[in-house]
Amino acid sequence: MSPAIIFQIHLVLGYVPWLLCFGTYVWPRLKAMDRVDAQRAIATLHSFRFFGLVFIVPGVVGPNLPAGFAAFAAYGDFATGLLAMLALFTVRMGRLFWLFVVAFNLVGAADIIIDYYHGIQFGLPKLAGELGATYAIPILYVPLLMITHFAAFYLLMRPQAKAAKALAGNVMAS
Structure with missing residues (x-):
């Protein structure tokens, strides 16, 4: 098998164990949590x-x-990480927190999608060995990141119960 085919198999199969793990252990817990948490x-x-x-x-x-590929992937990840940190720093600032949550998820999901596009455009599968030590990032880390972006978007769009809205309003007011 060529390195390009192995890389593509790795990319696709990287999602399988994360989806199984996420669906079994993480998703039930996230759905049961308070929205902010x-x-x-x-x-x-x-x-x-x-x-x-x-x-x-x-x-x-x-x-x-x-x-x-490298520069866009690097700076897209960096921007997403900074926006996620800003969300964490502003958790008690209500609207600002939600703005940063939306921002890091939009920037992060777009970054991953564009990185996949760039990977195809620049022939990354044939050059997968050039990833060196970073080879594990698109195979092991990126699938979890993309799955959690989808989860975050779902949780953002999920209607809130009236009691939860009142509680969230009280928490944000304090």
Whole structure:
């Protein structure tokens, strides 16, 4: 099997164990949580996306990793991580918290989708070895990030019960 085919198999199969794990252990807990706490948990995971800057560190990635892919992936992750941290810092500021929650999820999901597009555009499967130590990021980390973006969007759009709205209003007012 060629490295390109192996990389593509890894990309697709990276979602399977995360979906199984997420569906069994994480999703039931997130759905049962208070809205703010659920979004805080997701923001905490995404606050580590500053790590994506590693895509532009020489010696960690190969010299032939397409710059168009590496730079966009690095800075998209970095921006998402900063927005997630801002959400965590503003959790007691109500509207500002929700603004940052929406922002990090929109920026983060767009970053991943565009990174997939760039990966295809720049022939990343054939150059997968150039990912070097970062090879594990798109295979192991990105599927969990994308799944949690979908979960965050679902939770944002899910109607809130009246009692939960009143409680959330009281928490934000204090």
